Amino acid sequence: MISFMIRRILIAIPLLLGISLLTFILIQITPGNYFDTLKLNPQVSGDTIARYENLYHLNEPTFKQYFYWLKNALNFDFGYSFFYNCPVVNVIGGRLWNTFVLSLSSLLLTWLVAIPLGVWAAVNRGKWADKIISFLSFAGLSVPSFFLAILLLYVASRTHGLPLGGMQSVYYDDMNGIERFIDLLKHLLIPTIVISLGSIASLQRIMRGNMLDTLRQQYVLMARAKGLPEYRVTYVHALRNAINPLITIFGYHLSDILSGAALIEIICNWPGLGSVMLTAVRAKDLYLVMTSMLMGGILLLLGNLLADILLAWSDPRIRYEKK
Numbered sequence: 001m002i003s004f005m006i007r008r009i010l011i012a013i014p015l016l017l018g019i020s021l022l023t024f025i026l027i028q029i030t031p032g033n034y035f036d037t038l039k040l041n042p043q044v045s046g047d048t049i050a051r052y053e054n055l056y057h058l059n060e061p062t063f064k065q066y067f068y069w070l071k072n073a074l075n076f077d078f079g080y081s082f083f084y085n086c087p088v089v090n091v092i093g094g095r096l097w098n099t100f101v102l103s104l105s106s107l108l109l110t111w112l113v114a115i116p117l118g119v120w121a122a123v124n125r126g127k128w129a130d131k132i133i134s135f136l137s138f139a140g141l142s143v144p145s146f147f148l149a150i151l152l153l154y155v156a157s158r159t160h161g162l163p164l165g166g167m168q169s170v171y172y173d174d175m176n177g178i179e180r181f182i183d184l185l186k187h188l189l190i191p192t193i194v195i196s197l198g199s200i201a202s203l204q205r206i207m208r209g210n211m212l213d214t215l216r217q218q219y220v221l222m223a224r225a226k227g228l229p230e231y232r233v234t235y236v237h238a239l240r241n242a243i244n245p246l247i248t249i250f251g252y253h254l255s256d257i258l259s260g261a262a263l264i265e266i267i268c269n270w271p272g273l274g275s276v277m278l279t280a281v282r283a284k285d286l287y288l289v290m291t292s293m294l295m296g297g298i299l300l301l302l303g304n305l306l307a308d309i310l311l312a313w314s315d316p317r318i319r320y321e322k323k
Contacts, residue, residue, distance in 0.1 A: 005305065012301045016294070021066060023293045027286055028062045034082045034284050056080065058286075069290060078294075079287025083279065088291045091276060098167055099272035102265070105188050106195040107253060114200045115243070118207025123234060125212060133204065140201030149194045149267045156190065163187050165269030191268040195261050199253075207246060214242040244311060251307025254299060 035053065038044045053059040056079065057068045072079065078088040121133045156162040163169065169183050214220065215238055223233045262274030273292070280288035 005309075008301075008305050008308070012305075015301065016297050017070075019297045020070070020290065020294060023290060024066045024069070024286075025062060027284060027289060028065070030284070032284065033058075034286070037283070038082075052082070056287075069287070073290075073294070078291040081280075081285055081288045083283040083285040083288070088287050091288060092273065092291060092295075095271060095273045095276055098270065099265075099274065101184075102188065102191055102195070102270060102272055105192045106199075109192055109196045110199040110203065110253075111250070113196075114203035115207055115246070117200070118204045119211055119234070119239060119242075121204065121208045122211035122215065130208075133208075137201040137204050140197045143197070145194050145198060145261070146263055146267060148197065149190065149264055152190045152194065153268070162189055167271055187270075191261075191264050191270055194264050194268075203246065203249070206249070207242070210242040210245055211238065214238045217241075247310045248307045250310070251303040251305075252300070254303035254306065 035049050035058070038049055039046075050059075057065055060068075069079065080086070081088050081091045084091045117133055121130045124130045153164055157164055163186055165187075167184070167187050169175075169187075172180060172183060175183060215234075217238075220233060220238055223237050224230075228237075262278045264270070265272045265274040266278075276288070277292045279285070280292060
């Protein structure tokens with residue numbers, strides 16, 4: 001396993017270099033840049049713009065700019081955000097925890113609800129429980145997330161039961177620890193439900209299908225013939241094999257833990273990285289886009305590596321030995 005992890009890490013290095021180079025080229029070949037907007041501002045002199053271009057080598061060829069950025073990134077210098085007028089690390093650091101909290105809460109809600117629902121629907125195949133869960137899953141897949149967010153915010157505005165946006169209440173600083181935690185949960189509820197609903201519906205359908213296929217296997221019939229309790233057959237023998245395909249999906253979901261959901265964050269006024277990344281792309285804020293891409297690529301590769309490790313731990317038949 002250790003040699004497998006080392007090989008995967010070594011393979012990840014050229015992948016990250018290729019992704020970063022492609023992203024850098026795509027940003028550069030699109031028309032315009034952030035300084036074109038500054039040139040329209042009479043309060044910004046041409047000397048100031050020229051000084052920035054010389055300082056960050058933005059007046060040099062694309063590949064030379066990329067290698068300057070790569071050299072600085074290896075020294076943990078991720079550049080300067082021209083739109084926010086501060087270092088990229090400060091922009092991301094100010095929003096990182098907010099997006100992590102929202103993404104982690106939606107990830108936990110999705111998996112803690114989808115897996116049991118899928119197993120329950122498979123065990124009760126064809127019964128009312130299965131039909132109700134299937135109907136709710138199709139409904140969850142059909143409803144657009146932005147429409148659901150607007151609908152829930154409207155209900156909250158009419159009932160005054162939940163906050164209408166943001167991450168904290170006005171009197172957050174005057175609250176004690178428990179009150180702050182409860183206030184955070186209230187602000188988390190609507191965006192978490194909106195982000196999780198579609199994933200719960202999708203994963204539940206996948207889990208149900210995997211569980212039904214596993215319950216038809218010969219070893220499950222043999223376990224029942226030996227007189228094992230039904231709960232042990234279902235939740236020990238069948239579930240362990242049925243959940244394997246979802247472990248790979250879990251690895252991909254980990255790559256989304258810092259990207260958040262830009263549209264939902266904007267609608268719910270959540271101060272996370274999603275809106276920052278969207279603004280960076282629209283403003284062509286070069287170094288902020290590159291850092292966001294780099295974080296997403298690293299998380300995707302780490303998620304896939306973690307999924308492979310969990311698969312080997314979950315299924316003894318899987319081994320990553322070099323033949």
